[in-house]
Structure formats: C-alpha cells, structure tokens
Amino acid sequence: DTAVSQTPKYLVTQMGNDKSIKCEQNLGHDTMYWYKQDSKKFLKIMFSYNNKELIINETVPNRFSPKSPDKAHLNLHINSLELGDSAVYFCASSPSDRGGWEKLFFGSGTQLSVL
Amino acid sequence: AQSVAQPEDQVNVAEGNPLTVKCTYSVSGNPYLFWYVQYPNRGLQFLLKYITGDNLVKGSYGFEAEFNKSQTSFHLKKPSALVSDSALYFCAVRDTGGFKTIFGAGTRLFVKA
Secondary structure (H helix, E strand, O other): OOOEEEEOOEEEEOOOOOEEEEEEEOOOOOEEEEEEEOOOOOEEEEEEEEOOEEEEEOOOOOOEEEEEEEOOEEEEEEOOOOHHHOEEEEEEEEOOOOOOOOOOEEOOOEEEEEO | OOEEEOOOOEEEEEOOOOEEEOOEEEOOOOEEEEEEEEOOOOOEEEEEEEOOOOOEEEOHHHOEEEEEOOOOEEEEEEOOOOHHHOEEEEEEEEEOOOOOOEEOOOEEEEEEO
C-alpha cells in the first residue's frame, strides 16, 4: 500500500536511553517532516528535509537528530531521553515544499513513553 | 509570524444538526489554509484546503469551509453531522512560499446520536 509508515508504533524506555524512530514513504514525495504531539494534542513541527537537505530545524534540543539517507526515509534519533520527551511523534511527507500549497500525508505516529 | 487560533476546545452537536468548527489565522501575505482530522490513535488526514478562488471550499466526507479575508477566518462546516464525525479537528496555515505548516491547538468534535 502507498503510505507513510513509521516504526515502532509504541516505544517505552527508561530515562537516559538512546532511541530511534524510523519513517518511510513510498509516495514519491520530495519533502518529509517530523512533528511532535504533546499530551494536550498540540502539534509542533520539529524538522523538515527536502531532497535530503535540512530546511526546517525548529528550536529542538540537540539531543534530537534527524537523518535522511534518501528522499524516501527520514529517521529521528533521540539521545539521553528525558521524561519531557514523552509524546506522540508523527512523520509526514508532501510532494513539494516550495509552493506551500501541498497537503501533508501523515504516518500513524509513534507513542514514546519515557519512564 | 503566522499563527492559527481555534477558540473552542470542544464542540458538541446532535447527529443530523449542522456543525461549525471555528478557526482564525494570522499570516503575512496570502494564506494557504487547511483542515485536517485526527481519529483516535491515528495520524492526521487531510480534509480540504483554500489556496485561492471561491471562498467556499468543499472537501472530504461532506465537509466544507468558508474563507473570510476580512475576518481572517476559515471555519469548517457540515450541513448534517454524523456520529462518525466525532474526532479531533486541526486548522493549519502556511504562508506563500513558506516551508512550515503551523497547526492550531485542535478542536474536539462530539456528535451525539
């Protein structure tokens, strides 16, 4: 199926650990994003890559590092996890970022719980 | 900087009644406006967008939205609500040539049978 898929769906870990979330899209899109949704459902952009180039890097702790090995993949690595990192992380993609009018296609999210 | 406000945390409506979910925006330049819906434990799904042209935009599942430039609003509407419309609705904005989609805080819609 054509989709934005992210793994794992659930991630439970201890404070201080390092973890990664993977995202893949087979829609042929140029641009991929990471969004964080907190417990109040507020959605905030973290990063965006266009053709493997970082174009958005919001005020995010440098413990968070995105990596885009190719246009179809955008992974998120988090070092030294903290309690406040607990949230749902969404990957998204869009056909092109330059025009601004393209809709986003979202993955189903990764629920991260830091204990 | 662009921003989006959804003044209602929750909207309750009876099945069969019309529904409105409110959104106001602030953006420099021409706005690109979107509505997305999120069902429990799912990612957001696109409903509709306004780029230019007719102020009334029709989208998925019978939803429509009215763009009002003077009031800087983009309210989501549906003539007859269904129980299955119960979900979290997000208004979003991107300015022309912008790289970011900014989301509102979301409005939870409850449709009662």
